[in-house]
Amino acid sequence: MSIATRLVGATEQLPAAAVVVANISLEAVLALPARIDAPVLVTSGYLAHEEPALIGYRRVARRVSDGWSADVHRRA
Numbered sequence: 001m002s003i004a005t006r007l008v009g010a011t012e013q014l015p016a017a018a019v020v021v022a023n024i025s026l027e028a029v030l031a032l033p034a035r036i037d038a039p040v041l042v043t044s045g046y047l048a049h050e051e052p053a054l055i056g057y058r059r060v061a062r063r064v065s066d067g068w069s070a071d072v073h074r075r076a
Helices: 026-034
Strands: 019-023 040-047 057-065 068-075
Touching: 019 026, 026 040
Parallel strands: 019 040
Antiparallel strands: 040 068, 057 068
């Protein structure tokens, strides 16, 4: 298994991946579906009361700790 990382521009298309993990703001999370090709997306970096609805994905799991949340989304 390998993990690749790189800095990309705010509108740049991201490389295809089996799983994308993003610990970023809610605004940036909402923009991800248009920029990625991944069947699974793990997101965090936003408050528990914020529940991102990602176009083309459905949320399958959520964890909340100390007022922050993390979600697992699968391509719909």
